[in-house]
Amino acid sequence: xxxxxxxxxxxxxxxxxxxxxxxxxxxxxxxxxxxxxxxxxxxxxxxxxxxxxxxxxxxxxxxxxxxxxxxxxxxxxxxxxxxxxxxxxxxxxxxxxxxxxxxxxxxxxxxxxxxxxxxxxxxxxxxxxxxxxxxxxxxxxxxxxxxxxxxxxxxxxxxxxxxxxxxxxxxxxxxxxxxxxxxxxxxxxxxxxxxxxxxxxxxxxxxxxxxxxxxxxxxxxxxxxxxxxxxxxxxxxxxxxxxxxxxxxxxxxxxxxxxxxxxxxx
Numbered sequence: 001x002x003x004x005x006x007x008x009x010x011x012x013x014x015x016x017x018x019x020x021x022x023x024x025x026x027x028x029x030x031x032x033x034x035x036x037x038x039x040x041x042x043x044x045x046x047x048x049x050x051x052x053x054x055x056x057x058x059x060x061x062x063x064x065x066x067x068x069x070x071x072x073x074x075x076x077x078x079x080x081x082x083x084x085x086x087x088x089x090x091x092x093x094x095x096x097x098x099x100x101x102x103x104x105x106x107x108x109x110x111x112x113x114x115x116x117x118x119x120x121x122x123x124x125x126x127x128x129x130x131x132x133x134x135x136x137x138x139x140x141x142x143x144x145x146x147x148x149x150x151x152x153x154x155x156x157x158x159x160x161x162x163x164x165x166x167x168x169x170x171x172x173x174x175x176x177x178x179x180x181x182x183x184x185x186x187x188x189x190x191x192x193x194x195x196x197x198x199x200x201x202x203x204x205x206x207x208x209x210x211x212x213x214x215x216x217x218x219x220x221x222x223x224x225x226x227x228x229x230x231x232x233x234x235x236x237x238x239x240x241x242x243x244x245x246x247x248x249x250x251x252x253x254x255x256x257x258x259x260x261x262x263x264x265x266x
Contacts, residue, residue, distance in 0.1 A: 020100035024155035025088040026058060026080070026140055027051060027113050031129070032149035043129025044149075048087060050133050055082035055089045057116075061139035063095070064114060066146050075099055077140065088152075091140070099142070104157055110148030111155050114139040170215040170225050174236055180211065190235075195219050210235060 029048040034041070058080035063071040079092040095103070102108050115135055117124075122134020142155065180201050188208075190196040195216035200208045213235065215225050229236065 020095055020097060021158040022093050022095055022100070022103065022155050023158055024091055024093075024111060025083075025086065025153050026091050026111060026137070027150050028086075028088045028152050030150050034149075041130055045127060045129060045131040047131055047133070050131075050135065051089055052082045054135055054137050055080055058089060058091055058113075058137040058140070061114070061137060063093070063099075063139055064141040066144055067112065067114070067141045071095075071099065071142075080137070089137075093140075093155075100157055102142075102144075103155060107144055108142045108155060110143045110151070111153050112141045112143055112146070112149055113137050114141055170217060170220055170222060172213045172215070172225065172229065174210045174212060180209070185211070 027046060029051060030046055032044045032046070034044055058077055061077040061080075063075045063077070065071065075093070075095040077091050077093045081090055082088075083090045099108075114137065115132065116138045117132060117135055119134050119136055122132070125131040125133060140155075185199055185201050188198050188200055190198040190213060195218070197214045198210050199212040199214070200210055203209055215228075220228075
């Protein structure tokens with residue numbers, strides 16, 4: 001079943017996507033070992049002073065699996081802060097039911113930070129290894145097959161915090177979400193008597209763009225929805241596109257980052 005962005009938490013009829021609240025500690029002051037990097041970069045020191053400054057930047061961050069596959073928008077970090085008593089970056093997040101089950105069943109063995117290495121005013125200090133400073137936290141990786149660099153970092157479910165299920169709706173995607181501002185999503189009835197609800201956003205000119213259609217399962221079957229789609233093709237024709245955000249290609253290895261930093265520093 002297709003899923004809606006977690007930004008949409010209350011709809012016209014009180015529906016909301018199935019999201020599970022999770023909490024945890026992302027990282028503590030620690031030295032981690034990265035054997036995949038050149039010898040001089042394998043020791044990585046995360047200093048408490050730098051973690052304190054970086055803690056708020058984890059808010060609105062994304063999740064990945066084993067530092068590879070990025071999870072889609074419904075799963076996201078909603079809040080982060082530095083806890084001086086635990087000497088840790090704490091976080092709160094929302095994840096889909098599938099991810100929550102993997103956390104509950106122990107498939108997720110830990111978490112690891114997704115570091116945005118070089119920011120303006122930031123860089124790398126050379127010690128017995130390296131110590132990044134002035135960095136931001138782009139997200140967290142849920143570790144299934146990788147060993148956590150910080151064994152004290154964790155993620156767990158918050159018992160009893162569960163949003164209602166979308167099981168009573170058939171969701172139909174109308175367009176790709178690339179470049180769409182999901183903070184501006186709103187709902188509008190397409191056909192009230194037949195319980196067809198549309199989810200819209202706006203483009204850069206302020207025009208409404210249809211993103212999804214939802215059909216109430218009390219009135220609709222998948223076969224009937226497919227028939228409706230065949231008759232109403234105009235809903236699925238290419239619509240005005242928001243201007244896509246150009247993605248900056250970042251170096252993929254620590255050595256690449258260091259080379260960029262050395263060039264920038266000189």
